[in-house]
Amino acid sequence: xxxxxxxxxxxxxxxxxxxxxxxxxxxxxxxxxxxxxxxxxxxxxxxxxxxxxxxxxxxxxxxxxxxxxxxxxxxxxxxxxxxxxxxxxxxxxxxxxxxxxxxxxxxxxxxxxxxxxxxxxxxxxxxxxxxxxxxxxxxxxxxxxxxxxxxxxxxxxxxxxxxxxxxxxxxxxxxxxxxxxxxxxxxxxxxxxxxxxxxxxxxxxxxxxxxxxxxxxxxxxxxxxxxxxxxxxxxxxxxxxxxxxxxxxxxxxxxxxxxxxxxxxxxxxxxxxxxxxxxxxxxxxxxxxxxxxxxxxxxxxxxxxxxx
Amino acid sequence: xxxxxxxxxxxxxxxxxxxxxxxxxxxxxxxxxxxxxxxxxxxxxxxxxxxxxxxxxxxxxxxxxxxxxxxxxxxxxxxxxxxxxxxxxxxxxxxxxxxxxxxxxxxxxxxxxxxxxxxxxxxxxxxxxxxxxxxxxxxxxxxxxxxxxxxxxxxxxxxxxxxxxxxxxxxxxxxxxxxxxxxxxxxxxxxxxxxxxxxxxxxxxxxxxxxxxxxxxxxxxxxxxxxxxxxxxxxxxxxxxxxxxxxxxxxxxxxxxxxxxxxxxxxxxxxxxxxxxxxxxxxxxxxxxxxxxxxxxxxxxxxxxxxxxxxxxxxxxxxxxxxxxxxxxxxxxxxxxxxxxxxxxxxxxxxxxxxxxxxxxxxxxxxxxxxxxxxxxxxxxxx
Numbered sequence: 001x002x003x004x005x006x007x008x009x010x011x012x013x014x015x016x017x018x019x020x021x022x023x024x025x026x027x028x029x030x031x032x033x034x035x036x037x038x039x040x041x042x043x044x045x046x047x048x049x050x051x052x053x054x055x056x057x058x059x060x061x062x063x064x065x066x067x068x069x070x071x072x073x074x075x076x077x078x079x080x081x082x083x084x085x086x087x088x089x090x091x092x093x094x095x096x097x098x099x100x101x102x103x104x105x106x107x108x109x110x111x112x113x114x115x116x117x118x119x120x121x122x123x124x125x126x127x128x129x130x131x132x133x134x135x136x137x138x139x140x141x142x143x144x145x146x147x148x149x150x151x152x153x154x155x156x157x158x159x160x161x162x163x164x165x166x167x168x169x170x171x172x173x174x175x176x177x178x179x180x181x182x183x184x185x186x187x188x189x190x191x192x193x194x195x196x197x198x199x200x201x202x203x204x205x206x207x208x209x210x211x212x213x214x215x216x217x218x219x220x221x222x223x224x225x226x227x228x229x230x231x232x233x234x235x236x237x238x239x240x241x242x243x244x245x246x247x248x249x250x251x252x253x254x255x256x257x258x259x260x261x262x263x264x265x266x267x268x269x270x271x272x273x274x275x276x277x278x279x280x281x282x283x284x285x286x287x288x289x290x291x292x293x294x295x296x297x298x299x300x301x302x303x304x305x306x307x308x
Numbered sequence: 309x310x311x312x313x314x315x316x317x318x319x320x321x322x323x324x325x326x327x328x329x330x331x332x333x334x335x336x337x338x339x340x341x342x343x344x345x346x347x348x349x350x351x352x353x354x355x356x357x358x359x360x361x362x363x364x365x366x367x368x369x370x371x372x373x374x375x376x377x378x379x380x381x382x383x384x385x386x387x388x389x390x391x392x393x394x395x396x397x398x399x400x401x402x403x404x405x406x407x408x409x410x411x412x413x414x415x416x417x418x419x420x421x422x423x424x425x426x427x428x429x430x431x432x433x434x435x436x437x438x439x440x441x442x443x444x445x446x447x448x449x450x451x452x453x454x455x456x457x458x459x460x461x462x463x464x465x466x467x468x469x470x471x472x473x474x475x476x477x478x479x480x481x482x483x484x485x486x487x488x489x490x491x492x493x494x495x496x497x498x499x500x501x502x503x504x505x506x507x508x509x510x511x512x513x514x515x516x517x518x519x520x521x522x523x524x525x526x527x528x529x530x531x532x533x534x535x536x537x538x539x540x541x542x543x544x545x546x547x548x549x550x551x552x553x554x555x556x557x558x559x560x561x562x563x564x565x566x567x568x569x570x571x572x573x574x575x576x577x578x579x580x581x582x583x584x585x586x587x588x589x590x591x592x593x594x595x596x597x598x599x600x601x602x603x604x605x606x607x608x609x610x611x612x613x614x615x616x617x618x619x620x621x622x623x624x625x626x627x628x629x630x631x632x633x634x635x636x637x638x639x640x641x642x643x644x645x646x647x648x649x650x651x652x653x654x655x656x657x658x659x660x661x662x663x664x665x666x667x668x669x670x671x672x673x674x675x676x677x678x679x680x681x682x683x684x685x686x687x688x689x690x691x
Contacts, residue, residue: 052533077535088530092328093321104317105534107310149530 003030005157005188006051010060013046020046022211023060028190028204031183035202036192037299043211044192045085048161051190052082065157078106081155083146085162091135095126095145098134099152106153120148124178140171147178151187158182160191164198176201196295207302214302223293228252228301229272230293233261234286241283248279253300264297314536318544322518326548332514340506340556341563347502348495348568351625355458360407361388361396366415374411374419374444377467383458384409393447400449407459410445418443422467443467488573488656496571499564500655501624503557503583504647508590508618509611511553515594516607518545519686524604538686542679546591553587554580561655574654578661582650585671589643592678599685618644646670 006028013021021043028034036044049055051064053073062069067076089098096117103113121127124144134142143163150158160179164172176198179189191202199205199219206216215222235241238261242254245263252264265272273288326332364371379386388405390396396408412418422443450456489496519541522528531541561579564570593614601607618624621631621639628639628648639645646667653659653667661668 054529054532074535077533080533082530082533084526084529084533086526086529088526088528090321090325090527091525092325097321097324101317101321102530102534104320105314105531105536107313107535109313 004028005030006034006062006064006190008051008060008062011047011050011057011062012059013043013050013055014058020211021050021057024211024213026062026206026213028188030188031186032203033179033183033189033191033201035199035205036190036208037194037196037199037205037295038192038208038303039194041210042208044208045161046211047208048082048159048190048192052080052159053077078153079156081150081153081158083150083158083160083163085165087134087142087146087166089134089142089146089149092133094131094133095121095137096130098145099149102149103152108153116152120152124148139166140168140175143167143171143175144178147175151182156187158187158189160189162192162194164193164195172198196299200295207299209303215298219295219298222298222302223295226293226298226301227267228264228293228297229267229269230291230297231263231265231272231276231288232257232291233263233276233288234259235261235283236286237283241281241285244281244283245276245279250275255300262291262297264301311537311540314540315544315547318536318541319547322545322548336510336552336556337559339510340502340559343506344499344502344560344563344567347498347505348564351498352494354492354494355454356382357385358383358407358455358458359387359405360384360409361390361399361405362386363390363393363396363408363410365413366411368416370419371411371415374415374467375409378409378462378465381462381465383462396447400447406449406452406455408447410447412444415444419467493568495564495568496656497652498624499560499568499570500651501622501648502564503560503651504586504622504644505615505619505624506556506560507553507583507587507647508644509615510556511549511587511590512594512597512614513608513611514549514552515546515591516597516601516611517604519595519598520601520604520607538683539679542592542595542683542686546588546595549591550584550587553590554583557583557587571656573656573658575658575660578659579651579654581661582647582654582668582671585668585675586643586647586650588675589647589671589678592675592682593643595682596678596685599682614642618642621645623648643671643674 004027006026008024008026011021011024011026012019024043024047026034026047036047038044046055050057050069051062053064053069053076056070064076065079067073067079069076090101093101099117099120100113103117108116121130124147126141126144126148129137129141129145132141134145137145143166147163150160164175167175172195179191183189191198193199202219204216204218205222207214207222215225217225233241233245238256238259242256242261245251245261246254250266250269252266254264255262263272263276265275269275273290276288277285362375364375375386378384384407386409388396388399390399390408393408393410396405396410399405400408418441421441446459446462448456448459486492519528522531561570561572565572594611597607597610597614601610617638620626621635622628622642622644623639624644628636628645631639650664650667650671653664
């Protein structure tokens with residue numbers, strides 16, 4: 001129990017007739033990165049906002065760092081950091097001015113703030129940009145600034161809402177290195193994303209779709225428990241073969257990858273390669289082989305939809 | 309300590325943002341400056357040189373002298389001359405002149421019997437048709453009551469000069485002693501009032517946009533995730549504008565003194581206290597609007613919604629006493645109405661704060677009430 005930073009039971013949020021988050025259960029352990037994977041509108045941001053105390057749940061309970069929500073939202077705010085989906089610092093202030101403002105708002109003294117800001121400028125390679133206005137910076141630079149601001153008061157728990165949506169792949173890799181450094185320092189992190197490669201880096205994750213958790217666990221466990229096997233098929237006419245395979249009841253989904261097809265076959269079929277070869281298809285098949293499942297496959301089998 | 313630090317952080321941030329917003333910065337100085345010149349010169353109830361036409365049907369030396377005497381009053385300026393009343397009326401319709409002075413053919417006869425000439429004749433009885441006929445006639449475009457009033461004032465003008473007599477002033481029924489503005493210059497009344505109008509405009513405009521802007525630019529989501537309290541945010545937002553308000557008030561009063569010779573009779577300390585209270589009241593009203601408005605455009609519309617009655621009903625342009633009861637009741641709610649009385653009392657009549665304490669108390673109460681309402685309305689939750 002003591003090792004859980006977030007515990008939620010039956011967390012629900014309705015906006016009028018629309019249920020954005022439906023009876024969500026969640027356990028996040030200390031010192032881990034927990035991921036929310038889901039398409040836009042699946043309830044990721046709403047859940048994060050409820051867990052930070054910004055939104056009052058319509059039903060259910062949540063305990064974050066031992067604080068009962070929504071009652072204890074204010075004391076919780078000193079202990080958590082929140083990086084919003086859209087850049088929410090001041091574009092007309094410089095990097096240092098922004099950090100100084102956030103530090104003061106979190107109650108850091110002038111001397112303490114100065115040394116912490118210098119530390120963060122070094123840590124997130126913002127030293128050369130200290131005088132640059134946030135509005136004049138690139139997506140990756142802004143994201144580093146936002147992370148620096150969200151961690152300025154040394155939060156025990158960090159919420160990141162789609163932190164890398166406006167960032168190039170290299171910045172994204174660097175960003176995740178920084179997240180693991182934070183974990184090493186004892187911080188716990190909850191991150192929402194719709195990128196598979198990001199989700200795969202999480203210790204644990206929950207797949208969200210239409211406000212519900214469809215599957216949760218470690219990425220490996222999710223792939224193991226997927227309930228389907230993945231087969232790649234080579235064919236001369238992939239469009240037509242895709243239609244034929246998709247029509248079969250045992251096939252969960254078919255996706256085209258260039259000249260090949262990635263086919264998810266339900267695990268009621270013991271040998272999916274042989275099974276596909278047995279099907280009477282109009283087009284001759286080339287190589288057919290079983291491949292390692294990816295998180296995207298998990299996503300497709302658990303939601304019946306593709307991300308994004 | 310921490311609340312103070314947070315308030316100071318917000319003040320500092322607002323000032324930094326303001327310093328980088330050149331247009332707003334310029335407006336802080338230009339708005340009072342331009343308005344002072346506009347209102348100071350334009351609002352003038354003491355009308356002079358009204359364009360008028362003469363229809364001289366008598367065409368005698370006497371009628372020409374009569375015209376000159378009327379011209380000498382400077383109330384009208386005869387710009388046209390017509391032979392018939394119809395032509396003069398058309399000039400009024402076309403808007404070239406506001407009035408026509410019609411001198412009848414028998415002006416000499418009428419003058420001889422007129423009491424205005426003061427021939428020492430006994431005042432004619434009102435039934436005496438022949439003697440009580442006026443000397444000449446004014447046809448006036450009476451749609452503008454100020455112009456009509458100015459020409460009406462000529463009705464009883466003495467004409468002794470016409471016969472080289474000493475002007476024999478009659479003793480008035482009442483003696484009127486005009487205190488505080490003996491020369492009857494409208495700038496004396498307008499300029500102190502303008503402080504109230506300018507402050508209403510800028511203070512409410514700046515703060516009504518303050519919270520909305522944070523929301524529109526997405527900064528609010530970050531702010532409400534920090535430990536900052538609503539009242540700290542509100543105070544931090546208004547403190548920078550208190551200084552701006554004081555700067556604007558000083559610009560108006562000092563330039564009003566230099567350009568329009570508006571006296572500064574009152575104590576500066578009383579003036580500063582009263583102005584601060586009014587600034588506070590306007591700022592907290594702006595904050596309340598800011599918690600209602602969903603966008604900066606709406607904030608602007610709400611500002612105008614407050615500004616218009618503040619200009620029209622506060623007593624700035626028209627005396628409060630002359631307004632119908634409903635208008636007075638609306639005006640009583642507006643901080644500008646109370647400030648209008650306060651600043652004129654201090655600047656022109658050297659009133660002490662104790663002498664005008666109901667108005668001063670009202671401003672203070674309004675400020676605190678607004679601050680409380682704005683803080684309560686501002687929620688640190690999204691829903």
